[in-house]
Amino acid sequence: MSCMELRNVSYTYPGEKMPVINNLTLQIEKGTCLAVRGDNGSGKTTLFRLLNGLAFPDTGRYMFEGTVITEKYLKNNRASKAFHKKIGYLFQNPDVMLFNGTVYDEIAFGPRQMGLPDEETDRRTRDCLQLFGIGHLAEKAPYHLSGGQKKRVALAAVMALNPDVLILDEPMAGLDAGSRAFLHDFLSQLKKAGKTLIMATHDEQLVRDLADQVLVMEMPNMEMSDTETPETV
Numbered sequence: 119m120s121c122m123e124l125r126n127v128s129y130t131y132p133g134e135k136m137p138v139i140n141n142l143t144l145q146i147e148k149g150t151c152l153a154v155r156g157d158n159g160s161g162k163t164t165l166f167r168l169l170n171g172l173a174f175p176d177t178g179r180y181m182f183e184g185t186v187i188t189e190k191y192l193k194n195n196r197a198s199k200a201f202h203k204k205i206g207y208l209f210q211n212p213d214v215m216l217f218n219g220t221v222y223d224e225i226a227f228g229p230r231q232m233g234l235p236d237e238e239t240d241r242r243t244r245d246c247l248q249l250f251g252i253g254h255l256a257e258k259a260p261y262h263l264s265g266g267q268k269k270r271v272a273l274a275a276v277m278a279l280n281p282d283v284l285i286l287d288e289p290m291a292g293l294d295a296g297s298r299a300f301l302h303d304f305l306s307q308l309k310k311a312g313k314t315l316i317m318a319t320h321d322e323q324l325v326r327d328l329a330d331q332v333l334v335m336e337m338p339n340m341e342m343s344d345t346e347t348p349e350t351v
């Protein structure tokens with residue numbers, strides 16, 4: 119059984135004519151790394167929204183560990199919790215992920231939501247603060263941090279849940295060289311630890327070192343429109 123499988127999946131945004139995802143079939147085995155490439159506007163983030171159950175195929179099927187993921191299935195609270203506990207999602211723009219008053223609370227939020235005991239939550243939060251080199255920021259407001267610091271905090275918050283699958287939307291974007299090297303190394307270690315990684319990235323070296331599979335998203339047929347594609351989150 120694959121970790122994730124898309125079968126002939128198509129998706130069109132409500133009110134739009136062109137599908138962003140068009141008849142996509144894809145299989146991701148547990149413990150492997152899929153790199154997703156493609157120009158801005160080619161549908162990488164949309165694909166990740168489908169994989170995270172934030173959007174649903176119009177046609178075709180998405181299966182996670184053998185279970186067909188539908189809107190109805192995720193309406194069930196227990197099913198939804200189990201699904202989201204297994205998948206960590208780093209958004210392209212960390213601003214949309216950060217909403218707590220302090221970095222500490224930001225990282226502790228997920229474990230608290232999952233109902234972990236206070237002690238375990240505190241242990242995980244401290245581990246993540248240390249792992250990502252952000253211990254000195256623990257009492258700061260995420261809102262005031264630099265872009266690279268925000269990304270570290272967002273990733274720490276994702277890792278605090280110890281997900282089996284990590285979906286990372288342009289994790290290297292906006293990071294300085296030191297942070298990129300750190301993240302490259304960190305992701306290699308996750309892969310060695312058996313995690314399944316799915317990442318949209320333009321980082322050639324990262325793709326060469328980690329990817330077992332590369333998916334190149336094609337631009338939807340743009341002939342009908344001459345407008346610039348906005349950056350989306």
Ligand SMILES: Nc1ncnc2c1ncn2[C@@H]1O[C@H](COP(=O)(O)OP(=O)(O)O)[C@@H](O)[C@H]1O
Nearest residue numbers: 131138157158159160161162163164347348350
């Ligand atoms: N909420 C939305 N409603 C309508 N169109 C959208 C929405 N979000 C993204 N799109 C469009 O879908 C296409 C793919 O966007 P996206 O998945 O963000 O691409 P990428 O992540 O590869 O840059 C783009 O043409 C974009 O304008």
Ligand SMILES: [Mg+2]
Nearest residue numbers: 162163210350
């Ligand atoms: Mg994107």
